[in-house]
Amino acid sequence: MIPKPGMWKDVEVDSYIRDGQGTTWRICAIDMADVPPGYSGHLRCKNRQGEWLTIAPKPGGNPVTLMVPEDDAEPHIALLRDQLGATVLAQREHGSEKWTCSPWPAEHKGAANDFRLHLESVHGMHVGDVKGFAKLREVHEHAHSEPWTPRAVPHTH
Numbered sequence: 001m002i003p004k005p006g007m008w009k010d011v012e013v014d015s016y017i018r019d020g021q022g023t024t025w026r027i028c029a030i031d032m033a034d035v036p037p038g039y040s041g042h043l044r045c046k047n048r049q050g051e052w053l054t055i056a057p058k059p060g061g062n063p064v065t066l067m068v069p070e071d072d073a074e075p076h077i078a079l080l081r082d083q084l085g086a087t088v089l090a091q092r093e094h095g096s097e098k099w100t101c102s103p104w105p106a107e108h109k110g111a112a113n114d115f116r117l118h119l120e121s122v123h124g125m126h127v128g129d130v131k132g133f134a135k136l137r138e139v140h141e142h143a144h145s146e147p148w149t150p151r152a153v154p155h156t157h
Helices: 074-083 112-121 133-145
Strands: 002-007 016-018 024-031 042-046 052-055 063-068
Touching (some): 024 074
Antiparallel strands (some): 002 063, 016 063
16 A cells, blocks of 8 residues: 545545554544534544554544555455455465465464465365374475466465
8 A cells, every 4th residue: 555645534434544653544434423514523443453443533624644555456355354354365466476375384373274274275275184284284395396286376485
């Protein structure tokens, strides 16, 4: 996202703003109850870490830093993540064909379902019958040692 100067009157639901510490907040709801004319509403915001914040009404003509998506898909990504609970499986830099997934951890730490999802969604492998973290790790290492199959997404960790 790139910063763009704006005014509080320009802020609406699904706008993104940046605070003084550099945190980007998505506007999830606006309550206009008891708001003086010419002011923004009470803004209910959420950041990428899942923290919530309510911003009191601001004069509509005062400046605010709006964050504008570089990619047309960003609002759709926010909807999937924030409203439907989707998680990121892989990321691709804008304009690149290269996908990057989170590193495969050295130990289990309770994330076997995430690893199964990675193998199924990114490698295109059915692993429902694979039992145990060590076996999942072995399957994953094998998947990276073979040429990419048509069902898999070429990626790095």
